[in-house]
Amino acid sequence: MTHGKLAHRISAVRAVKWDIFCSVVDNFGDIGVTWRLAKQLVAEHNGVVRLWVDDVSAFARICPAADANADCQVQQGVAVHAWHEQWLDTDPADVVVEGFACHLPEAYIAAMAARERKPLWLNLEYLSAEEWVAGCHGLPSMQSNGLQKYFFFPGFSKDTGGLLREAALITERQAFQAAPAARPAFLRGLGVEPVAGARLISLFAYENPALSSWLEALAVNRQATQLLVPEGRILADVQAWVGGEQLRAGDCRVHGQLQINVLPFIEQSQYDRLLWSCDFNAVRGEDSFLRAQWAGRPMLWHIYSQEEGAHLDKLEAFLKRYIDGLSAPASEALLSLWRDWNSAQSVSKSWSLWLENAEELTVHAEKWCLEQASHTDLAAALVQFQQNWI
Template sequence: MKRIENLPPRHWDIFCRVIDNYGDIGVCWRLARQLHCEYGLSVRLWLDDLAALRRLWPSTADCAHQTVSGIEVVQWPAVFPAVEPAEVVIEAFACELPETYVAAMARQPERPRWLNLEYLSAETWVDDCHGMRSINPQYGLVKTFFFPGFTGKTGGLLCEAQLRQEREAFQENPEARVNFLASMGVTTASDALLISLFSYENPAIHSLVETWCKSARPIHCLVPEGRILASLGRYFDSAPAVGAKVMRGQLTLQVIPFMTQDQYDRLLWSCDINFVRGEDSFVRAQWAAKPLVWHIYPQDEEAHLVKLAAFMARYHHGLPPLLAQALECLWYGWNCGDNCQDAWNQCLERLSEWQLHSRNWEQTLNSLGDLAAKLVQFCEKPL
């Protein structure tokens, strides 16, 4: 397709390979929806695992080529077909474009914008690498590296235009919270601390369960169907099934079904503290403006702990010293599989400070601009 001069690019391709459970497709699907709904763009999503998208968006069919909520969704085949490239091409998380597609990009009269959407990181080098370019040696195509991040020098975070307004309306309406939880089969005591637990396998959960059972305040823990159930199974002798409710001491632990993205946002908005994992749920928990505990995706040679420390250095800025120390102990203990009892109790003693900081942090993130807007602005500039 030949772009009309001076008009911004309207056709976008997003390529996604599902590697980290639902994190990769979670980010790509949110981005595709936002580009289409807020900017009226024509978006084609190339995906190698339709089943993963179906879990997040149940209207997805078992079909190699379909339109889902206005997005053209195409199964990424082993032998890639001859197709006309879009004006903007997003290679999500270095998934490597098909060679035939790259060759087709090179043949276009006006070469497409080629962006490598990177993984989220708070490390300081991201500021310098955001926007860097590399030249494809075979075709001379320019690829730009686009980094989400936590400073104004990065691409920011995904955040739909109406998200904050919708969250505030939900959180200011107690009836909306009660009705949403009831739709999940959840009824809570008025004085219970409500926790969501979405995590990779983690032996540290045993110390938290013990602590929650002995809590002075009732605790209701909601566990979306996922990998943490295996670790809970080792504590309870068998993994609790979806719909199960286990009561021990002050703890009510309830397993709820896997949720759509919109449902999961509302779960985060409903809970007092959110345990999250990976990238997508981690970002959404920050937009929830609630206290959170992050289980970062484990990497070889503990490289993930460097990334954890980088985020903590930013997130902890301005925290009261005792809370900062307690959060550091809790986050490291959780990510290293250690006993979290003391750190949890210290954080809970300072819950009101933690809540205030969570709201302030969300406002800081909002001041940086959002990822989709920055992508569109970048692609509207002349090459």
């Protein structure tokens, strides 16, 4: 065996070291995605992972076992480090993941360039369904110091980096939804008593003037609705609608056919189960948007607003993919609701139209989920990219 082949085999056998950098820009999407990825690389790919976070308090919100003041701690096999502005010299890992174009410390980049065996440097981009993503996925960018940085794009087609999904996720979700006692037991564990015969909806969104029209429509609908609202930014709009009184976790308000239950901010595995429990999920950003798809239930996405309406192009790109296979009435119902919600317009008419097509849209949600789950997941695609790069 040649020295080159032997070195390749040894590198393939030993555990790969990963450094994932996360700058918490807003909300919990960035840390939510990078934390899930870090856990999966450890659990499913034998990775040795350090997660560098510039706001450990945000990490502690989604990982209650974490110490918000610790400089270094191990959680679920991942070494979580506080990313301080004053950087301490650290040996770079084999693979360096720059979460969502955050800027790595200059000293760390210099250490990467000084290594005899250069690390694989990946810029993990935001999720988008836009067609240009496939053409840019995996492209290198030569840096002035001789390093190469590769652009890694998650996406909804086989020629992208795939979607973040744990290996057993769909099986676990389907088992949960098939067990009659699972949903009521989970809800009671959150302090919520299920309302018999009610449509169960979760609401996790940014502030939205369209909310009042939706709540009014739910309150007068023939079928009762139980709305589960985790503490977050949309809660202020809910408070305004119920009369302005402050709402806290554990509070319950009833208006006509609508019962509102306020939930505490919950960690990721609980949030997944909340999505699995509901008949319809209103979600936001990237992490909850993707987890709602894995729930196999109808959803409504509140995309993060960007300057000059750039987010609307991303919204339309996803809708174009998502409505494939729907009948014309169901397609129009979904498009109307999502567009009204994301343009802060009244959703009373579009929600009524959605309800008329609810059965088809529910079947479609599971079909979409299984289709996307047939593709290579993001963590596995990253590992394959690293192995091919060696």
